[in-house]
Amino acid sequence: GQQVMQIPQYQHVQEGEDFTTYCNSSTTLSNIQWYKQRPGGHPVFLIQLVKSGEVKKQKRLTFQFGEAKKNSSLHITATQTTDVGTYFCAGGPGGDKLIFGTGTRLQVFP
């Protein structure tokens, strides 16, 4: 079946450093969604990318969707302690099922 992998699994950064997580699918995705889950919380939707090669920005966060629509990345510039959490990508071939990636846990040290 379809698999969505994320790397790295964990990332520890000093506050102010940049952070990137990568998402790779075994099959072509119709679109990609990104979620953030704070420790002890539930996943919260961040953004959806639909077009091949699409780039979207939300303040310090930059999201990219690969040209082949099989990979995506999330880059955070100048991390803050409020960025702590686990970041998940999620996608599917289209339709009713959403397959989540394995997640990247970000820890930010002040």
Add this chain to the structure above:
Amino acid sequence: NAGVTQTPKFQVLKTGQSMTLQCAQDMNHEYMSWYRQDPGMGLRLIHYSVGAGITDQGEVPNGYNVSRSTTEDFPLRLLSAAPSQTSVYFCASSLGPSSSYEQYFGPGTRLTVT
């Protein structure tokens, strides 16, 4: 709006016991899903529903049953709990197909099976 609510927040079961995890949403969403979250494995889809009376299996449906008699409610039943079902369970809803619409998650139920 309360959004997506789940009860209970925590539950401990003995092996072989059955129970129902409750999920309700007040956003009039047609699509609802159940996920389980285990360390290092992300969220895995158990069952989902595209509307009242319609349910289907996800990636890991074995040991779980669902029904959808109303738009608002989507309970998840564990038939005979096993230690492998120890996990955090999240219910989610969306306005349209999961792969195209933002998922709204409930706060989760942390289940331990001994």
